[in-house]
Amino acid sequence: MSDPARPTSTAAETPRKSASTEAVVPRPSTENVHRRRRAHRKHRGVGMIWSALAWIVGLGFFFPVLWMVLTAFKHEREAYTDPPTLLFTPTLDQFQAVLGSGMGLTLLNSAFATAVSTACVLALGIPAAFALSLRPVKRTQDVLFFFISTKMLPIVAVIIPLYVIVNEIGMLDNIWALIVLYTAMNLPIAIWMMRSFFLEVPPELLEAASMDGASLATAVRRVILPLVSPGIAATALICVIFSWNEFFFAVNLTAVRAQTAPVSLVGFITGEGLFWARLSAASTLAALPVVIAGWIAQNKLVRGLSFGAIK
Amino acid sequence: MAEIAYKSASCIYEGTDTPAVDRLTLEIEDGEFVVLVGPSGSGKSTALRMLAGLEDIDEGTITINGTDMVGVPSKDRDIAMVFQNYALYPNMTVAENMGFALKMRGLAKDERRRKVERAAQLLDLTEMLDRKPAKLSGGQRQRVAMGRAIVREPQVFCMDEPLSNLDAKLRVQTRTQIAALQRRLGATTVYVTHDQVEAMTMGDRVAVLKDGLLQQFATPTELYDSPVNAFVAGFIGSPAMNLVSAPVTSEGVKLGGTTLPLERDQLAELHEHGLTSATVGLRPEQLEVAHPGEGVDVRIDLVEELGSDSYVHAHLTADDTGEPATLVARSHSRTPGRLGETIAFRKSHGPVHVFHPETGQRLAA
Ligand SMILES: Nc1ncnc2c1ncn2[C@@H]1O[C@H](COP(=O)(O)OP(=O)(O)OP(=O)(O)O)[C@@H](O)[C@H]1O
Numbered sequence: 090m091s092d093p094a095r096p097t098s099t100a101a102e103t104p105r106k107s108a109s110t111e112a113v114v115p116r117p118s119t120e121n122v123h124r125r126r127r128a129h130r131k132h133r134g135v136g137m138i139w140s141a142l143a144w145i146v147g148l149g150f151f152f153p154v155l156w157m158v159l160t161a162f163k164h165e166r167e168a169y170t171d172p173p174t175l176l177f178t179p180t181l182d183q184f185q186a187v188l189g190s191g192m193g194l195t196l197l198n199s200a201f202a203t204a205v206s207t208a209c210v211l212a213l214g215i216p217a218a219f220a221l222s223l224r225p226v227k228r229t230q231d232v233l234f235f236f237i238s239t240k241m242l243p244i245v246a247v248i249i250p251l252y253v254i255v256n257e258i259g260m261l262d263n264i265w266a267l268i269v270l271y272t273a274m275n276l277p278i279a280i281w282m283m284r285s286f287f288l289e290v291p292p293e294l295l296e297a298a299s300m301d302g303a304s305l306a307t308a309v310r311r312v313i314l315p316l317v318s319p320g321i322a323a324t325a326l327i328c329v330i331f332s333w334n335e336f337f338f339a340v341n342l343t344a345v346r347a348q349t350a351p352v353s354l355v356g357f358i359t360g361e362g363l364f365w366a367r368l369s370a371a372s373t374l375a376a377l378p379v380v381i382a383g384w385i386a387q388n389k390l391v392r393g394l395s396f397g398a399i400k
Numbered sequence: 401m402a403e404i405a406y407k408s409a410s411c412i413y414e415g416t417d418t419p420a421v422d423r424l425t426l427e428i429e430d431g432e433f434v435v436l437v438g439p440s441g442s443g444k445s446t447a448l449r450m451l452a453g454l455e456d457i458d459e460g461t462i463t464i465n466g467t468d469m470v471g472v473p474s475k476d477r478d479i480a481m482v483f484q485n486y487a488l489y490p491n492m493t494v495a496e497n498m499g500f501a502l503k504m505r506g507l508a509k510d511e512r513r514r515k516v517e518r519a520a521q522l523l524d525l526t527e528m529l530d531r532k533p534a535k536l537s538g539g540q541r542q543r544v545a546m547g548r549a550i551v552r553e554p555q556v557f558c559m560d561e562p563l564s565n566l567d568a569k570l571r572v573q574t575r576t577q578i579a580a581l582q583r584r585l586g587a588t589t590v591y592v593t594h595d596q597v598e599a600m601t602m603g604d605r606v607a608v609l610k611d612g613l614l615q616q617f618a619t620p621t622e623l624y625d626s627p628v629n630a631f632v633a634g635f636i637g638s639p640a641m642n643l644v645s646a647p648v649t650s651e652g653v654k655l656g657g658t659t660l661p662l663e664r665d666q667l668a669e670l671h672e673h674g675l676t677s678a679t680v681g682l683r684p685e686q687l688e689v690a691h692p693g694e695g696v697d698v699r700i701d702l703v704e705e706l707g708s709d710s711y712v713h714a715h716l717t718a719d720d721t722g723e724p725a726t727l728v729a730r731s732h733s734r735t736p737g738r739l740g741e742t743i744a745f746r747k748s749h750g751p752v753h754v755f756h757p758e759t760g761q762r763l764a765a
Pocket residue numbers: 413414416420438439440441442443444445446447594
């Protein structure tokens with residue numbers, strides 16, 4: 090009564106004990122062996138059910154994407170058949186049509202806005218994250234809160250003032266307006282993310298480098314950056330995804346010259362639900378760069394962070 | 401080759417009122433091995449980091465070879481530091497770790513390689529030169545950290561608890577290795593530890609710190625034989641010195657039912673200060689186990705057997721002060737007595753240490 094934990098602990102110990110005696114006894118009773126084998130089989134069965142479930146859910150998520158990519162290679166008439174055509178001769182017609190209709194420019198616009206804004210975010214964010222982690226400054230918490238607070242206002246609430254400002258300075262339909270906005274939009278998240286990676290770097294490494302005669306810049310370049318590069322890659326990937334897929338600013342602030350891919354995609358949606366193959370090709374083109382970026386970043390991401398620095 | 405002098409050097413961390421290191425004054429000779437020791441939070445690391453340039457010197461100054469170090473960045477001080485967690489560069493191999501400082505100094509590649517290989521040989525790291533730190537054991541990492549310091553042939557070595565991550569056996573082994581290496585290289589070394597055994601065995605001189613204040617700076621034997629105050633007396637030595645508050649009589653102090661005689665000058669000083677009680681200190685090895693009545697009667701609380709000898713923890717049976725004082729004696733017998741048994745402790749040799757009951761200062765030599 091005094092110790093409710095005791096019965097549980099003995100119960101937990103019993104099977105282990107019997108297992109060890111079994112190992113010593115030369116001829117285990119056949120009944121026991123059967124029971125164990127059955128238990129094993131049951132265990133494996135449960136595992137298989139789980140992996141089957143995982144596959145089903147995974148395929149469920151992946152199927153629409155696969156369908157989109159397949160449809161992109163079909164002729165329009167094959168895209169509508171019921172039951173769906175699974176065997177068809179792939180064609181690049183749709184891609185040609187999409188690029189011919191001016192999506193090429195929007196893809197370039199998107200790529201430019203994404204690349205430049207991500208570069209700006211890293212150029213501004215890395216020093217900020219460094220200052221807010223390894224070189225804590227006064228009011229670190231306040232500064233961090235300020236950064237994240239800029240994300241609290243819904244974008245819809247700021248689009249009108251933004252539109253007015255951008256219009257006043259004559260930057261409507263200008264890709265640089267989007268670059269500034271994308272940089273501002275991603276910077277807080279990037280700083281928060283990179284700061285968490287920087288915090289995992291033992292501060293002694295910087296001290297050791299400075300004792301070894303390295304200037305701060307050298308210490309950061311030679312010692313800190315190689316360690317946090319997986320974190321920076323992850324951050325860059327997030328920035329790339331966010332700016333590449335950004336729609337709201339682009340649709341409101343650009344028209345023809347600076348139009349981005351997500352906005353141009355909308356142009357392929359027809360009210361009558363026609364031209365599925367062409368829409369699929371456009372969507373595939375729009376999705377491809379992000380997938381490639383993710384694939385490139387992956388090699389960096391899986392590498393361990395700062396293991397081995399200490400202890 | 402360097403002489404180091406702390407001159408009333410203080411460090412006050414931002415947001416704190418009391419200095420972490422308070423007007424520290426130390427003169428360290430060229431080639432000396434000085435150990436900073438003290439309980440946790442006593443400011444040892446801070447004092448070391450002030451020398452290394454990792455912490456500001458807020459008041460006073462520190463000089464190396466007479467040159468004022470205030471405002472000199474650590475990279476220009478020619479000091480090598482071994483960190484408690486080693487702080488090896490994880491993205492570099494052992495050889496790159498050790499050669500980093502040489503590279504920063506602009507040494508040619510083959511020259512660098514030669515120096516690194518020589519240091520690696522000294523530390524038995526030759527086979528590991530191309531490995532990354534993550535693939536090394538704790539002891540090997542510790543040696544790499546040492547290696548990174550010695551390839552530079554710096555003026556000063558700073559070490560902050562470099563052995564605390566090693567297991568007990570490796571620690572003892574490495575302790576002697578570091579001491580021998582330092583003698584051989586002859587570089588002035590400041591070594592921080594909270595382990596008083598390390599302090600006693602490694603240091604030419606030991607500085608005992610408490611709450612940022614220097615208590616005593618002396619050779620290990622001097623610290624052991626004549627601690628300047630009750631804190632140092634209790635801190636140095638293991639097990640700690642027995643410190644008991646006892647009433648003063650005309651010939652000595654009363655301990656239990658008996659009188660512990662004191663030296664003439666100790667008594668004179670007690671009377672001079674008009675003290676009716678004093679803190680007396682006896683090391684465990686100054687007490688021997690005797691039959692009841694042959695000394696101070698005590699009852700055994702605990703016997704710690706160490707193989708060669710044993711430590712007897714006991715409390716006074718006839719204590720006049722109410723709260724029974726406990727004493728520890730070192731006994732050469734393995735069976736000095738049973739738990740709860742009444743025996744006696746008798747002073748065997750050496751002088752009794754007497755300290756002021758309030759200030760803790762040592763009275764008479
Ligand atoms: N960065 C800091 N900011 C504020 N106070 C600090 C800082 N670092 C240390 N302190 C304080 O300064 C005092 C001395 O710290 P220090 O690290 O020098 O102690 P120590 O003797 O090395 O202790 P330990 O044996 O635990 O390493 C402590 O009271 C500590 O709380």
